[in-house]
Amino acid sequence: MRPKHSWKTIPENWECLGLSTPGTMIDLYIALKPYRENALVDALNEVSDPGHPRYGAHLSREQVADIVAPHPDTVQLVHSWLEHHRVTSSSVSVTHGGSFLTVTGVSVSKANDLLGASYQLYTHTKTNETIIRTLGYSLPVVLHGHVQTVAPTTFFSSPVTQWLTPLKRSDVAAVRPGKSPSGRPVTMPLNRRTTDVTPAFLRWLYSTFAYVPSAMDRNVVGVTGYSGEYPSPADLNSYMRKYRPDGTDATFTLALVGGGFDPNNPGREANVNLQLTEGMTYPTPHIFYSTPSSNGDSYLAWLGYVLSQEYLPQTISTSYGAIERLYPMEYASQLCLLFAQLGARGASVLFASGDSGVGEGGCETNDGTVRFAPLFPATCPYVTAVGGTTSFMPEVAASLSGGGFSEYFLRPPYQQQAVSTFLNDLGGQYYGLYNPVGRGIPDIAAQAMTIPFFYKGQETYGKGTGCSTPIVAGIISLLNDHRLSQGKHPLGFLNPWLYDGGLKGFNDIVSGSNPGCNTDGFSAIVGWDPVTGLGTPDFEQLMYILDLGSSNPPE
Structure with missing residues (x-):
């Protein structure tokens, strides 16, 4: 032994x-x-790179099994x-x-x-x-x-929810009728500092208001829940009745991955995650995965279930994570390869980047040194990590937005140019507190503050990247809907496209920071940064880029 x-x-x-x-x-x-050590990652890169002849030729369950055998x-x-x-x-x-x-x-x-x-x-x-x-x-x-x-x-460590509920609603502006960029009526705030982040506001802010899904027979959103959480159909109905009155019949399929279901005892995280994706994508079908907290492994239990299915949701949102260094490195690497299987099969997998900036507390490691503390699975290079913003016109980085550099995973090729530019600007600041050759997170971001949702019949408010992640998942799902309705393949693993052709479809966030570990954290600057990534999505621009295969959408 x-x-x-x-x-x-x-x-x-x-x-x-x-x-x-x-x-x-x-x-x-x-x-x-595996017998062929690099075959899975090679296949994932090929089917996810718009410049490769195999782009979009996602693999079947059986083809992946052959590759990883x-x-x-x-x-x-x-x-x-x-x-x-x-x-x-x-x-x-x-x-x-x-x-x-x-x-x-x-x-x-x-x-x-x-x-x-x-x-x-x-x-x-x-x-x-x-x-x-x-x-x-x-x-x-x-x-x-x-x-x-x-x-x-x-x-x-167990998967930890990446969202926070404010103790009280404060500093929220009144609203007035207005128009979206497409000219449709929408509720807009009276001031530009903060407002309730409702579906109408989000659909206006990220330019999805005019889009009506049409590929409901092919496109599905998956939302994962851990710690035995599941959503309430009654609370979903209350949320939709108030914020998406055209979608009061919204529902979801519940996949019990070893757990039970009591609709009278829902989870807050499960409720807010599902309500946000439904509010963005109605009437797109949803499936919610409920994985119990147990002596086993929640991620492995869910991955074992979902990878056994013949068909996967095209978009999967997860608002959980834990400090990367709490995972044994070989174990984290193996989980990361399982997420790569999802991407190779055509699923866009999104994870919250965290709610403690560059790290919570003093960030001391077991040997007494201080290191920034990024979250896994967000640090896995085969998923898309989502950070948080607040305010608008312009949006700024939410101070809670998790970001930094992996201690385990090297910076992937798709990220080399964007991250190198940031590090050159950073210079020697925080030398020794992070891994300068590690995978950087987040990749993109969305609103993470003042998020209304319903819980046990009452409206309350949440905040965190656990809220921004399902928002982004909703936008990606609409892009997948658009492609599927045209007979095209879904986007699958997003990052190679995001850092290349998709770049101009994001609103660059250039102010704000993510303090933590008794430091001021990183700052949002022009271009990619470890606070908000490439920025927040503009659906209409991204749709234009995908339609024309162009990186130069109209101004």
Whole structure:
């Protein structure tokens, strides 16, 4: 046996409760290294690059499974190892697009033997969440070249919602009738500083007011929920009745990924996420994925479910994340490749960039050094990270907008020019606090403050990139609707196009900053910045760019 990963101390904000109850069962996820190591990323880049002949030729579920398949020797070795420990073959299945083996119903004592681990109960000191984890685990030496990671093992953090509810409604302007850029009536604010971010305001601000979806038989929005959250149909009806009266019949499909459903006990995050996407895209069909909080792994549970489906939503919005360094690096890398599978199959996957600027608190690492703390999965180079703005005419960066540079993932080619320009302007400021060759986040942004929504029959307000992400997802879904209605392929993985042809379809945000880690954070400047990315979307400009294949839309 040789160690695979371990922590020197219990991760921050967790306490050990001791051994779990004898006979406690868990499911183990074993990530197998693919036979063709770079084939998935190569395929993703080809089908996502507008300049490549294969652009838009997204892969099927079966084609992805073939690309990520492990070598036969890998499968044989892992099965031999499991058989040696008397793990029955009936409990082992191939999952996650062919890249994982899932072993169901493993006793904690058996897992300890398999992995040279010491599973115990841990509780989070702030949320009281209780999980079964180990501070370290090992694998037979012969398996290190074949197994990428095993979960749940040393990953302690759970997906954290990236939105905040203000304690009170304040500094909100009155409104008056006005007209959108297309000339249609819309509610507009009396002043330019702040206003309720209603669907009418958003549709005016981001130029979607005149667009009517028409590909409802082909286009779907997916919204993910973790920690056992799900939305309320009654609250959705109240929201639409007030803010989209043409959409009072809006509904959604609920996909229960191992959880239950009580419409009288919805989640705030689930409600605001679904209400925002419905408000932007009605009557586009929606599917909400409800994944329970458990001793397993929420991301892996959801990814295992969705990758097994023959058809995927064209746009998927996720308002969750956690500090990147809380994830073991090999584990984060494997999750990132699963998100790459979604992109290769034609899904645009969006994640919130975070609500603590460059980092919450003092940002001390376990060894006592200070580093900015970006969020994963937003730092994965195969998803689109969404930051936050506020005000309008012009919009400015919301101070909470998460942004920075990955410690794990190198800057991808599509981002080289934009990020290098920012770093040259930054100079030596914050030297040593971030990774200058890391993937930069966010990619784009949208309104993140004063967001009204309904919860248990009452209207309340939220803020955060967990709100801006479903807003952007709604706009991307409308672009997908437009393309599908013309018989074209969906956008899929967005970033190669965003940083190239799509550049001029964004409103550059040039003021504001994202303080954190006891610093002033980064500043929004001309061009890309780690506060608002490329800026906020202009739907009409982006649609024009896509229609003509041009990067020079009309002024």
